[in-house]
Amino acid sequence: MKKLLFIFIIISLFLNVDILAPAAKERPDYEKYGRIATAVVKEDFPGEEVVEYQYTGRQKISETDVVDSFTFQVNDDGKQLTLVVKVSHSLDNKKTLSLTVEEKKE
Template identity: 60%
Template structure:
């Protein structure tokens, strides 16, 4: 009986661990989000980034996509919206281009 109980507990543990691994998986745009944050912090040194949103992905070619990130930065106490677009290749996972645009409010 102990043997079956131990096996049952092991199966439950393994089944639960598999679903946990799926929950921990990082989104595929995370690398480019870190790049976008670094660029915004470099362009606005000493200013506070108060909001960050992933705007989605657009397919550019068969292999290239553009991920869009929107930031709100407090510049001299006033909110400024900064749009960062990172175009990258899905096959080799390398950035192709990056653009930063300040949106007026």
């Protein structure tokens, strides 16, 4: 009886790992940096509404370093601003190297 229960538990664990693993792989690798960019914009414009947020792409700088870009639409005292946040980071160690926020002139 114990042997049967043990086999059932092992099979259940393998099935759960296979079911959960694809969901983890589907998460975009820039998601972490999008959260960082959002936090910076909200800190720069406290109390203002972030109207729209979009990932605008990745630029490869070297074999290990990239820049992920994000565009934000923010209401600042009734005036709509477009901000571009660029997050430079290493693909090897997943650490942020630098972050810039620029207002996009239209």
